[in-house]
Amino acid sequence: MPSPTFTFLNHAGFLLRTDHALLLADPWLDGTVLNDAWSLLDRSTHTARLIAELNASGLPVFIWCSRAQPDRLSTPFLRRFRAEFRGIATFLYRQGRDWRLQGELRRNRFAMAECPDGQPRTLARDLRLTAFANGEGDSWCLVRCGRRTLLHLGERALATRAACSAAAARMRKANIRVDVLLTGFADMAWCGNPDDFAQREAAAERGIERLALQAETFKPRLIVPVASFARYSRVDNAWLNHGRRTPVGVLEAPRLEAQRGLIRFLQPGARFDLEFDSPASLAAQHEQALAHWMRCWRDRPEPLPRPAQATVAELKEAFLRYRERAVERLHGLPRLLERLRLLRPLVLALPDLRQTLELSYLRGLRLLARDAQADVAMCSGTALYLLRAEDGFDTTYAGGCFWVMRGSGLSAFGRFFLPQRMGRRGLDRQRPWAMGNALLRATLEWAARGIRTALR
Template sequence: MPRATFTFLNHACFMVRTEAALLVCDPWLEGPVLDDAWSLVDDSSRNAALLETLNAAGVPVYIWCSRAQPDHFPLPFLRRFRSEFRGIATFLYRPGRDMRIGEELRRLRLPLAECPDGVTVALAGDLRLTALANGDGDTACLIDCAGRSILNLGDRALATAAECQAAAPRIGKATSRIDLLLTGFGSMGWCGNPEQFALREGAAKAAVERLAAQVERFRPKLVLPIASFARFARADNVWLNGGRMAPRELLEASRLDGVRGVVRFLPPGASIDLQRDTPGTLAAVHERALEHWTERWRKRPPPLPRPPQASLGELKAAFARYCERVTAGMHVLPRLLEAVGPLRPLVLHLPDLRQTVELSYRHGFRLRPRMDGEQRAAHVAMFSGTALQLLRAEDGFDTVYAGGCFWTLRRSGLSTFGRFFLPQRMGRRGADRRRPLKMGGYLWRALVGRMARQLQAALR
């Protein structure tokens, strides 16, 4: 009978090994990401150790990248892989709205293969992978090997019972049962200002509900939580750790009473036999894992420093270059969208400079006069070094938003912030004037999404 093993490496990274191939998923194993905004809860894993394993495997290696965010697609690992790996390897990704994974892999001259949405791709031997689109740029996947099916939902897919119900027929076409479910148990998204602790408690409860709904709908034989073993690491975002559940706290939630028996945690480096292991046989390693993660959750290293302070001159120059890049990709579209209303100038408060500035596609970078209450008139606040990264980096908005290194000052602050940088996000996803149909589709989805949110708010 064919044999297959599953090894949890860290955070969202794991390895599936069969007699004919080895599959690694989302290899973030060391170092902070998102400009030091996130770090691993357990920092003991190393890229060098994984590369040593891959070099010694003696079988074809496949590396699945679920999305372009650096906790799933870490550039330091990719660069080291390119220089040190000595075998046969193929990087796998789903082509779709987000083109960054394919573009970066081609730039690094790494071998790649596309896995179209819903298409089962044969890898080597009996190892197969089916990509499952989940929103803008996100991808879940179904892995088949040695007669076992692994559904990897990561930390975003299928957040409600209704979404699970809607996805079930599609997943059912690819497999008749789920032997192993991999899913997150906590959100790493921005979730309120420092004083808004209730929002973070609500997000933790939603994560519990998400896990319970997935298990109840798909009835897996075993559930391994992954993709939630990171913490907010910088001095200007550590408040977002408040309210997040540690593994043992998660299992104590009453909502999991009916499904707790199939949930098992693993420490980094632990392996299971996909043919033989059950929740019962994993009870001992599960208890050791809970002790391990409890200790790691309690260990709170000093926060990393925020980026060095930037001057107003640096910010003004960076915004001018940002506008040049956006104009090159979209011509007058950002100015037009701001003129007719979908985009609004962004008012940004810089507490370390004690200044408030306005960013506008039509009027450029403008300093607001100092006035009483001017901070409250801003949409969002962030330190000047973060603002400089926001404007300089090609993925500045995605990095700052995911890192959570800002806070809102108006009810409309978050939505205004996101809409203002819509042109940057479109350009990063290939929706520019070179692809007018894709650009139009992206704008249409953004408009429909905004209208839906406004309708929901009006009905509350």
């Protein structure tokens, strides 16, 4: 009987194959995501090849989606999969307070199976998945594949010693030993303006510390880095690549000296036997992968252009529609919150237009003096996408295509677009209790931060 195999696909994606089923995780194999803000370091992989392999297998396919972000749930992949896949497929997800993932899968009419938090779901005789929450919309999972257990954390889950210890205690209680740890070393997140190099260095150090903590806590026999193989690809966010650790930089980090012999990088398409392969047997693949990824890191294509310039008139029309939609979907709450000063207007600088705008749920869009103190700055085309698209804030924030203009600017940005984020996550008038709970928690968090700031 053949042993189960692991194939690294690209970025966060991988494929597990057993005698009875295939498990595909977080497939993003080609194209850009987040309005061209991210691209893959290795651009040689293709969705069409993967779907052809799945069709040829003749096995049931399960697809695990850890969160509703395009690098994990790529819309082009979904469209192509729906058109070209010929077998039996079930999408797996963990339901939290974020309904985006379920909604996207339902819109595409895919067969779905919810994985309740902490409860094992048997996919086949030799394949079982257990999902756990990481915040509201993110997940991590344990996969039992044959006689081996994989812990798939991505680049965000279990980032503190307390979180790792709690998860490890839960596994010990269930008599689970981690054989393979799949984790990231470079979180793709906004971390400072172009001149904030120290902030990006600190973020890189946190990624190394997180990996070391996880390795020390779970004591896997093999560590495979995943979810860290993309780059910021636009001219208005490319600075965020500076200070990120390369694979060689990860291995040279003093904090990871004890784990160096367990870490094995893989290049897209690399496969190993879960039953018999070990860090020693994967040494040659690891060296090839290091050389491959360092070539990808040194290959710096020209940044993609920012979105086309928008006019103030287009922005006014877009904000009018956004405000009407947000107020209607949330029963007038945005205006009420602004009246109560729990939500304040957002001041937005547009350097390409040499304009500064105020966005208000009560007063609409107003032009301010050009030198008025702004919360955040971005190009006008990004601002137009921010206001027009349902995922405008999530895409702009994850893509990092903005600058923070004052200390409170980042929190003001997120707070102002909370109504859009709630609607995007399904926390609108269709789920009033969930919406009320989210608003209450956000309000209490803002109040607590304000009190702490006042007491300093």
